[in-house]
Amino acid sequence: MKLPEFKDTISRFRFTQCCVGLGGCLCVSYAVWTPFWLKDGGLWTEWNKTKGDPVIDGVIFNALEAERVFGVLSFLLALSTGALSLVFALWWTSETVRSYSNTRSLLMARQALYPTTLLLLTMLSTGFFFLLSWSIFTYHHYEEIYEDFSILGSSYWLGALGWILLLVVESIVFVAEQAIVPDILEDLEKAVESWRVTCQPSRSFSEGCPHPAVSKSKLFPKRYMSVP
Template sequence: MKGPELVDSRSRFRFIESCIGLIGCWFISYAIWTPRWLNDRGLWSSENQTNVDESWTSGDITKALEAERVFAMVAFLMSVSSGMLCLMFALCWTSQTVRSYSNTRSLLMAGQALDPTTLLLFTLVPTGFFFFLSWALFTHQHIGEIRDDITRLGSSYWLGVVGWALLLAVLPVVFLAEKFVVPEVLPDLMKSADMWWNAPEVAYARSFSEGCNRSEHKSHHGFKRYMSVP
């Protein structure tokens, strides 16, 4: 672990987006597993289904609770994996990491799909979306209580709001700002790949490998001709 690199605009945006994602994932994970949503009841509380709207049937309540908890569990698992990805890009990824030949070739083959900030967007936005579904179901299920007294809402509920807002609203805005400010990375990667491919030691290794392949092919062909002679 080398620590954050903040030498240019690309690395600074990567660090900012990683921090936003990490904070959002932490808030979502905290909100999912703590009970302070509404009157000290949370997503996993057995009292979660009390005092709901009278128009709800027992079947509707059961389905809503199941969906609410399934979405919350999916969001938690995604927040853990996405948080680890944020830590890696914030602390371990440098401007030289992407210059290695294997990474450069992968980026050129896949366009910008493997760019760190694009990967963060593709993983963090679904994380926030799944948690938002769970949060929305909980809010809709208890909308009557919330309207009666909004002060019943606890810290877990509001931290969850901040979490999905960071991932669904703030992160895409920062990502779009990065695309307007930071120059395109693919032309530099193509130049790096061409320089690597045309380097003397690489050219020598490539010619040596091609010569070995030709000699092996000739030897194999001669051996087949020798074995075919009666």
């Protein structure tokens, strides 16, 4: 484990997204498993409903099952997203991926993936599934909530904060990163081309061309790749 890296723009954006992800995942996890949504009830509370139309009762039952299923899915995704956020915040640095083979793979694929891209995908998935659960619960208890907002508990409001962090705040941070930090592929291609020019065809690789491990610092611009 290392101290968080803040030496360049991409590192600061990555750490910011990790903090947003951890905060959102903690809020989602707390909301899913605590009973402080509405009065003393939550996702796992058996709400008392008067018997009426079987069709209506069936709809209510299906809604309860749906919000629980989406809640469990969002919790499982929150675990993986939180783990990724910790890894990228405490163990990932700009020196993590600096291999020559990875450089060639990125150039052949004509695209680069970054830690922030992976975080965005997992955070959006977590926030989306929890938003479904939160919305179904809100719709199911709309009349009670509309009559008195004070009956809503900490789980409900922290859950709302969780999906706002994961869906809204994370998207804003990611878009800002894409606008501020340039793509690395253009600079990477130029660096590799200049490296190839230094290689003389008439000379062997070991004699005329620097070994990739030696010259790798020339191949990588300020922004590094995120996946090996």
